[in-house]
Amino acid sequence: MASSDVVRQMDKNARPLALSGHVGFDSLPDQLVNKSTSQGFCFNILCIGETGIGKSTLMDTLFNTNFENFESSHFEPKVKLRAQTYDLQESNVRLKLTVVNTVGFGDQMNKQESYQHIVDYIDTQFESYLQEELKIKRSLHNYHDSRIHACLYFIAPSGHSLKSLDLVTMKKLDSKVNIIPVIAKADTISKSELHKFKIKIMSELVSNGVQIYQFPIDDETVAKINTAMNGHLPFAVVGSTEEVNIGNKMVKARQYPWGVVQVENENHCDFVKLREMLICVNMEDLREQTHTRHYELYRRCKLEEMGFKDTDPECKPVSLQQTYEAKRQEFVGELQRREEEMRQTFVQRVKEKEAELKDAERELQGKFEQLKRLHADEKSKLEEKRRSLEEEMSAFSKRKAATELLQAQSFNASTNNKKDKDRKNSGFM
Amino acid sequence: MIERPDSAVSSVAQRNLEGYVGFANLPNQVYRKSVKRGFEFTLMVVGESGLGKSTLINSLFLTDLYSKDYPGPSQRIKKTVQVEQSKVLIKEGGVQLTLTIVDTPGFGDAVDNSNCWQPVINYIDSKFEDFLNAESRVNRRQMPDNRVHCCLYFIAPSGHGLKPLDIEFMKRLHDKVNVIPLIAKADTLTPEECQLFKKQIMKEIQEHKIKIYEFPDTEDDEDSKLIRKIKEKMPLAVVGSNVVIEVNGRKVRGRQYPWGVAEVENGEHCDFTVLRNMLIRTHMQDLKDVTNNVHYENYRSKKLAAVTCNGVDATKNKGQLTKSPLAQMEEERREHVMKMKKMETEMEQVFEMKVKEKKQKLKDSEAELERRHEQMKKNLEAQYKELEEKRRQFEEEKANWETQQRILEQQKLDASKTMEKNKKKGKIF
Numbered sequence: 001m002a003s004s005d006v007v008r009q010m011d012k013n014a015r016p017l018a019l020s021g022h023v024g025f026d027s028l029p030d031q032l033v034n035k036s037t038s039q040g041f042c043f044n045i046l047c048i049g050e051t052g053i054g055k056s057t058l059m060d061t062l063f064n065t066n067f068e069n070f071e072s073s074h075f076e077p078k079v080k081l082r083a084q085t086y087d088l089q090e091s092n093v094r095l096k097l098t099v100v101n102t103v104g105f106g107d108q109m110n111k112q113e114s115y116q117h118i119v120d121y122i123d124t125q126f127e128s129y130l131q132e133e134l135k136i137k138r139s140l141h142n143y144h145d146s147r148i149h150a151c152l153y154f155i156a157p158s159g160h161s162l163k164s165l166d167l168v169t170m171k172k173l174d175s176k177v178n179i180i181p182v183i184a185k186a187d188t189i190s191k192s193e194l195h196k197f198k199i200k201i202m203s204e205l206v207s208n209g210v211q212i213y214q215f216p217i218d219d220e221t222v223a224k225i226n227t228a229m230n231g232h233l234p235f236a237v238v239g240s241t242e243e244v245n246i247g248n249k250m251v252k253a254r255q256y257p258w259g260v261v262q263v264e265n266e267n268h269c270d271f272v273k274l275r276e277m278l279i280c281v282n283m284e285d286l287r288e289q290t291h292t293r294h295y296e297l298y299r300r301c302k303l304e305e306m307g308f309k310d311t312d313p314e315c316k317p318v319s320l321q322q323t324y325e326a327k328r329q330e331f332v333g334e335l336q337r338r339e340e341e342m343r344q345t346f347v348q349r350v351k352e353k354e355a356e357l358k359d360a361e362r363e364l365q366g367k368f369e370q371l372k373r374l375h376a377d378e379k380s381k382l383e384e385k386r387r388s389l390e391e392e393m394s395a396f397s398k399r400k401a402a403t404e405l406l407q408a409q410s411f412n413a414s415t416n417n418k419k420d421k422d423r424k425n426s427g428f429m
Numbered sequence: 430m431i432e433r434p435d436s437a438v439s440s441v442a443q444r445n446l447e448g449y450v451g452f453a454n455l456p457n458q459v460y461r462k463s464v465k466r467g468f469e470f471t472l473m474v475v476g477e478s479g480l481g482k483s484t485l486i487n488s489l490f491l492t493d494l495y496s497k498d499y500p501g502p503s504q505r506i507k508k509t510v511q512v513e514q515s516k517v518l519i520k521e522g523g524v525q526l527t528l529t530i531v532d533t534p535g536f537g538d539a540v541d542n543s544n545c546w547q548p549v550i551n552y553i554d555s556k557f558e559d560f561l562n563a564e565s566r567v568n569r570r571q572m573p574d575n576r577v578h579c580c581l582y583f584i585a586p587s588g589h590g591l592k593p594l595d596i597e598f599m600k601r602l603h604d605k606v607n608v609i610p611l612i613a614k615a616d617t618l619t620p621e622e623c624q625l626f627k628k629q630i631m632k633e634i635q636e637h638k639i640k641i642y643e644f645p646d647t648e649d650d651e652d653s654k655l656i657r658k659i660k661e662k663m664p665l666a667v668v669g670s671n672v673v674i675e676v677n678g679r680k681v682r683g684r685q686y687p688w689g690v691a692e693v694e695n696g697e698h699c700d701f702t703v704l705r706n707m708l709i710r711t712h713m714q715d716l717k718d719v720t721n722n723v724h725y726e727n728y729r730s731k732k733l734a735a736v737t738c739n740g741v742d743a744t745k746n747k748g749q750l751t752k753s754p755l756a757q758m759e760e761e762r763r764e765h766v767m768k769m770k771k772m773e774t775e776m777e778q779v780f781e782m783k784v785k786e787k788k789q790k791l792k793d794s795e796a797e798l799e800r801r802h803e804q805m806k807k808n809l810e811a812q813y814k815e816l817e818e819k820r821r822q823f824e825e826e827k828a829n830w831e832t833q834q835r836i837l838e839q840q841k842l843d844a845s846k847t848m849e850k851n852k853k854k855g856k857i858f
Contacts, residue, residue, distance in 0.1 A: 014516040014527050021491040024710040025470075026522030029463045031714035033456045041455050064450050090453040134755065136733045141722050219465055280451035284458035296569060303567045306755065310567050324733070331758050335765050342769055346776055353780075357787050364795055371802050378809050382816065389820050396827050403834065 040094040042145050043283060044125075046177065047099065048118060048169065049154025050106035051076075053184045058152075058239035059099050061252060061263060062275055063088065066241065067099060076104025079117045098146065106165060115169040122148055122176050126298040133299075147295060149286045150213070150278065151177040154184040155201065155234065159193045162204050170210045176294055178213035178286050180278065181205070186236030186269045187254060187261040194236055201234055215277055216285050229277050235270035238263055467525040469574050470713060471514075471556075473606065474530065475549065475598065476583025477537040480613035485581075485669035486530055488682055488693055489705055490519065493671070494530060510535040510545045512552040531577060537594055546598045553577050553605050557728040576725060579642070579708065579716045580606045583613040584664065588622050590629045599639045605724055607642040607716050609708070610634070615666030615699045616684060616691040623666050630664055644707075645715055659707055665700035668693050 047055040051074055060066055067086065083100040100121070105114055125147045132143050153170060155162065170179055181201065183189070189197060205212060212233070215226035240263050244253040252263040263271050278286075307327070474482045483495040494517060514531045531552065536545055556576045563572040580602060584595055599608055610630065612618070618626060634641060641663070644656045670682045670693050682693040693701050708716075 014518040014529075017490075017492050017494065017517040017519050019491050019519055019521060023489075023491050023519070023521060024705065025468070025519075025526050025713065026524045027710050028468050028524055028526065028713060029460045031711065032463050033460050035714055035718065036459055037456050041452070043452075062450070088450075088452070090450055093453045093455055095452050095455070131756070136757075137730045138726065139722075141718075219461060221461055275451055280454045281458070283452060283455055284462055288462065292571075299569075300567050308567050327755070328758065331762070335762065338765075339769060342773060346773075346780075350780065353784055357784070357791070360791055364791060364798065368798050371798070375802070375805050375809070382809060382812055386816055389816065389823065393823055396823070396830075400830060407837070 037093060040096060042096045042098075043150075043287065044098040044100065044146060044148050046081075046102075046118070046122070046148045046151045047154065048102045048105060048151060049184060050156060051104060053154045053156060054239050055101055055152075055154055055184075057241065058154075058182075058184070058237060060241045061239040061271070062279070063097065074104075074107045076107055078108070079104050079114050081117060081121045096144070100148065111165050114165065115172045118169070119172055119176065122173070123298065126176075126295055127302070129295065130299055130302060147290055148177050149283075149290045151179050153179055153181045155181055157183055157185045157188050157197075157236075159189055159197050161200050167204065167208050167210065170205070170212070171208060174211040175297060178289055178294070179210075180213050180274075181234040182274065183234055183236040185238065187238045187256075189236065198232075198234060198236070213286070213289070215282055222281055225281065226277075229273060232270060232273055235274045235277075237271050237274055238269040239271070464524055467527065469527045469529075470717065471529040471531060471575060471577050471579075472708075473533070473549075473553075473577045473580040474583065475533045475536055475580060476613060477585060478534065480583040480585060481669050482532070482581075482583055482613075484671055485611075485613075485667060487671050488669040488701065489708070490528065492517075492519065510539075510548045512548050529575065542594055545594075546601050549598075550601065550605065553602070554728065557605075557725055558732075560725065561729055561732065574717070574721075576720055577606050578713075578720045580608050582608055582610045584610055584630065586612055586614050586617050586626070586666075588618060588626050590626075591633045596633065596637050596639070599634070599641070600637060603640040604727060607719055607724070608639075609642050610664040611704065612664055612666040614668065616668045618666065627662070627664060627666070642716070642719070644712065659703060662700055662703060665704045667701045667704055668699040669701070 045059070047059065049055050056067065065086075065088070067084065080103040081100055082103055083098055085096060085098045088095045088097050102118060108114065129143070129145065129147055132138055132140060151173060153166070155166060170181070173179055183194070183197065183201075186194065215222075215230050217223045217226050217230070238254065238261055240252050240254045240261075242252070242254070243250040244255050244260050244262075246253065246260060246262060251265075254261045254263075262268050266272050472486075474486065476482055486494050494515060511534050512531060513534065514529050516527065516529045519526050519528055533549055536549070539545065553576075560572065560574065560576055563569070582595070582599060584591065595610075599610065602608055612623070612626065612630075615623060644659065647653055647656065668684065668691055670684050672682065672685070673680050674683045674685050674690055675681075676683065676690050676692065681690070681695075683690040684693075692698050696702055
């Protein structure tokens with residue numbers, strides 16, 4: 001996406017009209033500028049480079065001030081990012097500058113994860129902005145923009161070529177942030193070596209498909225200077241906060257036995273070019289590119305991940321409300337389904353338990369029936385016995401009665417007989 | 430110029446810089462880019478026909494927006510309230526402005542004017558909706574800003590006060606657009622009448638709590654003075670004219686009467702210049718900003734809240750407006766999961782309790798059963814014992830009797846034997 005996208009498509013329906021006098025809307029840009037100036041500007045720089053390569057010194061030199069710097073050790077276990085925010089003012093312009101430094105970059109034995117923290121940091125800032133943008137009640141005009149507008153990548157002045165860590169890192173970052181590679185500690189390279197080094201670096205970047213930030217050439221006012229500067233990339237810089245007396249002036253420089261390297265001397269290094277390009281001419285463009293290109297890319301990927309689309313399957317445009325509503329329906333449906341599922345499982349359990357209990361009940365019932373039968377059997381047996389006893393008893397009593405009757409009869413008879421006999425006996429006499 | 434640096438040290442430290450950095454150039458960069466982009470502005474004019482709206486527009490922009498080829502709304506006879514827009518492109522001092530004038534022919538002209546504001550509200554809302562949809566797309570491009578930035582409301586110069594239609598309209602639109610009330614055809618009022626009329630109108634506006642466009646406070650003393658002056662003159666009384674007349678050797682826009690010329694741009698004749706300066710030269714950008722930050726955001730949050738709340742009681746959702754609809758859904762999902770867990774535990778408890786009850790009941794029945802069984806067994810055993818006892822007694826009795834019988838028999842036998850013996854002995858002769 002070229003910067004020309006930024007130019008609003010002039011409405012084809014608008015008919016041009018001539019004015020017969022001075023209306024006064026040519027003050028519009030001033031109105032806009034006044035508003036932004038009174039709000040203050042905001043700029044965030046990320047510095048990536050090995051420990052000791054001169055990141056903090058360069059920042060101090062660029063912004064002509066002493067930021068709070070901590071010297072870091074070489075023994076950090078992981079790459080960390082340290083962000084510090086400063087309120088700067090130059091004439092009537094206020095700038096909220098955030099400098100983010102990578103601590104421990106390139107120090108680990110295994111550098112495979114080095115870039116990941118950086119990528120994550122950048123993404124986190126994008127995510128914050130996106131979340132604010134998606135809120136229902138939002139205040140974007142008050143939002144402190146923490147997205148990284150420029151990334152200075154410090155290349156070690158080996159004079160040969162880029163390290164593989166450099167290539168890998170820059171490749172990961174080129175679609176997320178404006179990368180401006182700089183050759184650090186350029187006072188250790190001679191002019192001819194530098195020339196070769198720059199060519200080597202640029203060709204390596206091109207052959208590896210790394211897209212570094214190009215100064216915009218579509219605006220006529222700055223096209224010329226930007227094109228020229230694009231040819232000097234990457235800038236070879238020297239940083240220094242110490243001043244040396246050169247010809248009655250105190251200038252920022254580094255004093256060596258063999259001479260003095262003047263930071264702001266364009267023959268000595270590209271520091272002035274960097275300052276020109278980064279701050280004076282293209283700061284606003286860097287902010288704009290971050291917002292319209294890098295952030296939009298992030299946003300598009302994130303929204304697509306979340307399932308948002310611009311058109312539905314029939315290729316008809318879908319509005320945000322429709323998408324949200326569809327999502328909400330889905331969401332509500334899912335919740336209902338979960339609830340239903342839970343209920344079902346529960347009902348199932350209840351049924352099973354009920355069946356279990358019923359079985360137990362039936363068992364008990366069966367046992368009860370069995371016992372009843374047993375008891376009935378016993379009872380009938382008892383009855384049998386009783387009956388037989390009764391029968392025996394009645395038989396016996398019958399026998400007894402009969403016998404006794406017989407006995408009585410026979411007794412009577414015998415008594416009669418005896419009487420008869422006695423009579424007879426007595427009669428015979 | 431540049432001051433000595435402060436000694437204040439904090440993580441968001443205030444720094445005033447020594448030496449040149451260059452970001453004081455930022456405003457120029459912003460200026461440059463804004464001119465490249467061009468500007469847009471949408472102005473809506475509302476009022477009964479014949480109040481001089483088209484003439485005022487032509488006077489404001491010193492052009493024939495409405496001419497023979499493009500007739501103004503008053504030339505077109507309308508039966509119902511229409512909303513029409515004309516787009517023109519005007520250039521001045523290198524600045525391009527795409528101006529859209531929105532007309533409402535037919536407003537207030539019918540006999541029954543209830544709801545004549547509805548087409549206006551619909552138009553404004555539809556522009557908001559277009560912008561919201563464009564802003565919410567996944568693939569976003571530079572969006573044209575067609576939202577209505579300002580609404581000039583024309584009050585008829587009755588000299589008495591606001592009409593019910595005026596009040597009703599302004600009340601309904603003050604939350605959707607920047608309303609600037611104007612007294613039309615001010616050349617029918619003397620300065621004193623005008624003063625009284627203005628006072629009366631402002632009083633009624635305050636009584637009905639109508640929020641007309643308010644000028645933002647500035648830190649600049651001069652600007653504050655200007656703004657106070659403007660505020661005292663509200664509502665502005667304007668006169669417009671398409672005709673240029675010669676007065677005292679000057680060519681001015683004005684209205685020629687037998688008794689003199691009412692000059693449009695004469696501050697003592699009317700407030701036209703104040704209006705033009707305010708609307709175009711000083712506050713055009715602010716009108717756009719207020720539309721974007723206040724009116725549009727209101728529309729957006731209402732629209733999105735409607736999607737996410739979906740009929741849920743608004744009073745308990747104060748907190749959710751600070752989230753995006755998706756974050757809102759996430760939260761609801763979590764709440765739902767918790768609710769389900771709670772429900773699940775509750776149901777579990779009830780279930781366990783019921784199972785325990787049932788089991789207890791079964792146990793009780795079983796115990797009862799056992800008990801009864803035991804009892805019956807005991808009962809039977811007792812009966813058995815009783816029967817045994819009876820039998821034993823019987824057997825004993827029987828045995829006794831049988832023994833007795835046997836003795837008797839024996840006796841009998843003995844007796845008969847004796848008798849036989851006696852017989853044999855001749856006792857029997």
